[in-house]
Amino acid sequence: MASGGGIQIPSRLPLLLAHEGVLLPGSTIRFSVDSPRNMQLVSQRLLKGTSLKSTIIGVIPNTRDPEQDTEDLPTLHTIGTAGIAVQVVGSNWPKPHYTLLITGLCRFRVSGLLKERPFVLAEVTPLCFTVTSEAPDTCAKVVRMLLLSVRNVFFFFSFLARLCVSLQLLGMLDMSVPAVAKFRRLLDSLPREMLPDVVASMIRTSNKEKLQVLDAVSLEERFRRTLPMLTRQIEGLKLLKKSRKMTPGSEKRVCYGGPFPGRQFSLDRDEDSDDDGDDTASLEKKVHGANMPEAALKVSLKELKRLKKMPQSMPEYALTRNYLDLMVELPWSRSTKDCLDIRAARVLLDNDHYAMEKLKRRVLEYLAVRQLKTSLKGPILCFVGPPGVGKTSVGRSIAKTLGREFHRIALGGVCDQSDIRGHRRTYVGSMPGRIINGLKTVGVNNPVFLLDEVDKLGKSLQGDPAAALLEVLDPEQNHSFTDHYLNVAFDLSQVLFIATANTTATIPPALLDRMEVLQVPGYTQEEKVEIAHRHLIPNQLEQHGLTPQQLHIPQESTQDIICRYTREAGVRSLERKIGAICRAVAVKVAEGHRLPETDASTLETSREGHREERLHLKRSTDKAAPPEMPIVIDQMALKDILGPPLFELEVSERLTLPGVALGLAWTPLGGEIMFVEASRMEGEGQLTLTGQLGDVMKESAHLAISWLRANAKTYQLTNMVGAPDPLEGTDIHLHFPAGAVTKDGPSAGVTIVTCLASLFSGRLVRSDIAMTGEITLRGLVLPVGGIKDKVLAAHRAGVKRVILPKRNEKDLDELPANVRAQLDFVTAGNLDEVLNASFDGGFPGAQARPHVSSKL
Numbered sequence: 046m047a048s049g050g051g052i053q054i055p056s057r058l059p060l061l062l063a064h065e066g067v068l069l070p071g072s073t074i075r076f077s078v079d080s081p082r083n084m085q086l087v088s089q090r091l092l093k094g095t096s097l098k099s100t101i102i103g104v105i106p107n108t109r110d111p112e113q114d115t116e117d118l119p120t121l122h123t124i125g126t127a128g129i130a131v132q133v134v135g136s137n138w139p140k141p142h143y144t145l146l147i148t149g150l151c152r153f154r155v156s157g158l159l160k161e162r163p164f165v166l167a168e169v170t171p172l173c174f175t176v177t178s179e180a181p182d183t184c185a186k187v188v189r190m191l192l193l194s195v196r197n198v199f200f201f202f203s204f205l206a207r208l209c210v211s212l213q214l215l216g217m218l219d220m221s222v223p224a225v226a227k228f229r230r231l232l233d234s235l236p237r238e239m240l241p242d243v244v245a246s247m248i249r250t251s252n253k254e255k256l257q258v259l260d261a262v263s264l265e266e267r268f269r270r271t272l273p274m275l276t277r278q279i280e281g282l283k284l285l286k287k288s289r290k291m292t293p294g295s296e297k298r299v300c301y302g303g304p305f306p307g308r309q310f311s312l313d314r315d316e317d318s319d320d321d322g323d324d325t326a327s328l329e330k331k332v333h334g335a336n337m338p339e340a341a342l343k344v345s346l347k348e349l350k351r352l353k354k355m356p357q358s359m360p361e362y363a364l365t366r367n368y369l370d371l372m373v374e375l376p377w378s379r380s381t382k383d384c385l386d387i388r389a390a391r392v393l394l395d396n397d398h399y400a401m402e403k404l405k406r407r408v409l410e411y412l413a414v415r416q417l418k419t420s421l422k423g424p425i426l427c428f429v430g431p432p433g434v435g436k437t438s439v440g441r442s443i444a445k446t447l448g449r450e451f452h453r454i455a456l457g458g459v460c461d462q463s464d465i466r467g468h469r470r471t472y473v474g475s476m477p478g479r480i481i482n483g484l485k486t487v488g489v490n491n492p493v494f495l496l497d498e499v500d501k502l503g504k505s506l507q508g509d510p511a512a513a514l515l516e517v518l519d520p521e522q523n524h525s526f527t528d529h530y531l532n533v534a535f536d537l538s539q540v541l542f543i544a545t546a547n548t549t550a551t552i553p554p555a556l557l558d559r560m561e562v563l564q565v566p567g568y569t570q571e572e573k574v575e576i577a578h579r580h581l582i583p584n585q586l587e588q589h590g591l592t593p594q595q596l597h598i599p600q601e602s603t604q605d606i607i608c609r610y611t612r613e614a615g616v617r618s619l620e621r622k623i624g625a626i627c628r629a630v631a632v633k634v635a636e637g638h639r640l641p642e643t644d645a646s647t648l649e650t651s652r653e654g655h656r657e658e659r660l661h662l663k664r665s666t667d668k669a670a671p672p673e674m675p676i677v678i679d680q681m682a683l684k685d686i687l688g689p690p691l692f693e694l695e696v697s698e699r700l701t702l703p704g705v706a707l708g709l710a711w712t713p714l715g716g717e718i719m720f721v722e723a724s725r726m727e728g729e730g731q732l733t734l735t736g737q738l739g740d741v742m743k744e745s746a747h748l749a750i751s752w753l754r755a756n757a758k759t760y761q762l763t764n765m766v767g768a769p770d771p772l773e774g775t776d777i778h779l780h781f782p783a784g785a786v787t788k789d790g791p792s793a794g795v796t797i798v799t800c801l802a803s804l805f806s807g808r809l810v811r812s813d814i815a816m817t818g819e820i821t822l823r824g825l826v827l828p829v830g831g832i833k834d835k836v837l838a839a840h841r842a843g844v845k846r847v848i849l850p851k852r853n854e855k856d857l858d859e860l861p862a863n864v865r866a867q868l869d870f871v872t873a874g875n876l877d878e879v880l881n882a883s884f885d886g887g888f889p890g891a892q893a894r895p896h897v898s899s900k901l
């Protein structure tokens with residue numbers, strides 16, 4: 046260890062790599078840190094350490110820390126300055142960075158690198174100078190001489206500064222008169238070996254010159270290098286004084302040529318402050334012209350007054366300035382005029398969206414009420430449905446019909462309430478919340494705000510953003526919404542909020558209560574084909590610069606894409622697949638533009654008799670002839686572009702053994718088919734359940750087994766050795782495939798019973814049937830939710846018959862007519878009816894039992 050200004054310098058120092066600014070011993074510099082190794086140094090060393098030693102770091106000048114952590118370290122400058130970090134300030138804006146205030150203690154030489162990651166650590170040799178040790182007789186003499194001249198020069202310098210001030214040439218030095226005196230005292234009290242470093246850091250010098258002073262290890266050399274800089278500064282001041290005398294009050298800048306060409310002294314800040322004056326004047330004008338409410342105007346004027354008194358270099362200046370800029374930019378009273386025509390709105394909604402009749406009807410009702418009654422306290426609509434069913438795009442259409450600005454606020458994953466309400470201005474890097482930011486972006490106070498994915502709001506230590514949304518969405522309160530950053534109320538009552546979600550289950554009840562939920566179910570296959578041909582294909586063609594004359598996707602191919610390449614409730618995947626086709630065709634078309642016509646033999650005759658080229662993309666060679674338009678996407682082309690089909694109709698293939706049944710499940714992504722498999726083996730009557738099941742689903746399995754054991758005799762179910770209790774000497778394993786997906790809920794009850802009945806009876810469940818329903822211990826079938834999505838999933842999977850609880854019969858009305866026509870529905874009130882419908886020719890014993898009916 047060595048000592049620097051009374052502080053022990055460790056022999057191993059973490060190094061801060063600084064490419065801007067040179068820290069000299071005795072001076073204090075601010076460093077901005079945002080590169081990986083330097084950031085790690087701050088977070089792992091400075092912020093974690095608790096001792097004084099942990100605040101001492103080495104600053105290596107003239108060395109850039111690589112932007113990527115993986116990049117190799119550049120050659121380090123060999124001499125640096127050990128310094129103590131006296132202040133660390135962190136900020137996340139505009140990107141994560143720290144600002145360090147470091148006071149230099151003493152020079153060191155890097156003797157060896159110990160590690161490069163996560164920050165640079167090096168073995169260092171301190172170079173703290175002492176006159177007695179380094180310079181015995183002669184050197185000490187020179188040093189004394191130099192010290193004398195330096196002190197004299199300084200005396201002159203301070204004298205000159207006083208002179209300038211007294212002549213009132215430099216307004217900026219008004220403040221520095223006591224500072225000059227202080228400076229004198231400081232110089233007198235400083236140990237002489239520190240003088241050159243301190244002087245070099247105070248006068249106007251370039252980094253290159255400072256680096257030369259740092260590199261001068263011997264004190265004599267250091268004095269020699271500092272002296273010319275000091276002399277130059279004085280000469281500059283003299284020259285300035287002379288020119289002021291010649292043209293009093295007119296010249297503000299003096300170009301100093303001579304021995305240091307190119308250096309420009311601008312010691313006065315009159316011009317800057319003039320700029321500043323203009324700036325604040327124009328800001329004041331804007332504040333008055335922004336049409337703010339009285340309270341906001343009062344706050345703005347107060348801030349403006351503070352701003353005028355602040356020097357620009359103060360960090361708070363920028364903060365106040367940004368705040369005022371936001372205040373004048375906000376649309377306090379700027380709005381667009383609604384141009385609502387219900388008939389036109391109906392046409393526009395119909396043109397933009399196929400199907401979704403119920404949703405469109407409700408949206409039209411909503412718009413009609415708004416047209417009749419302009420008081421704006423209408424409900425807040427929340428569209429709930431699987432991804433890709435057009436919730437966001439309906440929101441956009443509503444804005445279009447109203448002639449309003451549209452702004453989407455993505456709330457997925459937001460877990461900090463300041464995202465909604467903003468940060469208080471006392472925080473470093475504080476910003477307004479998304480609502481105020483959105484208003485600033487659209488520039489009017491009556492836009493349509495789409496709060497996307499409200500069901501995916503999170504909660505964290507930083508507060509609950511859903512709670513902050515409560516105020517935003519409450520028409521009774523939102524006329525005085527106060528963002529923490531703004532700190533004055535903004536009237537949100539003109540904003541039209543629409544929310545979207547995939548499920549209502551995760552929306553906090555208080556928030557859900559403020560909204561009117563409109564379910565947007567998935568599409569049937571036919572609807573998807575229509576949507577693809579009316580909207581998706583034309584959109585994608587346009588986006589890829591293609592025309593219908595260049596690409597044709599027949600209906601059968603669209604159907605193929607829907608059944609075999611996508612399995613979804615919405616149409617987003619379908620849109621992506623069409624995009625992939627367009628890209629592939631775009632390549633062909635572009636190639637065709639520049640290729641000469643060559644080999645006609647690659648052209649094939651299509652089914653319709655036209656001459657068309659089939660897309661053999663993988664096999665295409667540069668010699669291929671330009672494609673004949675339009676390029677028709679048939680099955681082969683689909684395989685070439687999209688690869689082998691991702692999904693096959695597997696239902697009938699999987700139901701070929703006893704002990705397998707097909708259930709229907711609901712997920713936030715839409716309905717799904719779900720296989721249930723059972724097997725039995727010798728054992729002690731144990732039940733094993735696999736497939737990531739929730740508690741409710743496990744209970745359903747136990748219920749099903751108990752009911753079957755209780756009714757084994759009636760249904761002639763036996764175990765493997767023919768005993769009446771199916772579980773005697775038998776273990777049962779129930780598995781729900783897609784084991785990685787968590788499953789829960791009671792609606793698999795009937796499927797488990799059917800699956801077990803099939804296992805114990807050895808009979809096959811019908812291969813074209815799917816079912817859903819909760820069971821009770823007495824064998825009743827209770828209603829479940831998500832019927833529409835479940836039935837659509839069954840329809841997608843090619844199922845022909847669906848068993849539903851009797852009390853869900855009313856939900857069938859919501860199904861599209863073609864789905865209802867194509868499926869055979871069995872509504873069951875008890876498990877006998879379920880078993881009878883599930884097996885070809887009924888289930889033995891099921892008919893004989895007296896029927897119990899639900900009183901629930």
Ligand SMILES: Nc1ncnc2c1ncn2[C@@H]1O[C@H](COP(=O)(O)OP(=O)(O)OP(=O)(O)O)[C@@H](O)[C@H]1O
Nearest residue numbers: 397398399431432433434435436437438576580616
């Ligand atoms: N009925 C429809 N008619 C025309 N286009 C549709 C229809 N439904 C969906 N689309 C199109 O499907 C795409 C996806 O729609 P959108 O982004 O609105 O889905 P979303 O329901 O908001 O999904 P998410 O919940 O994932 O945000 C859009 O390009 C949209 O235009």
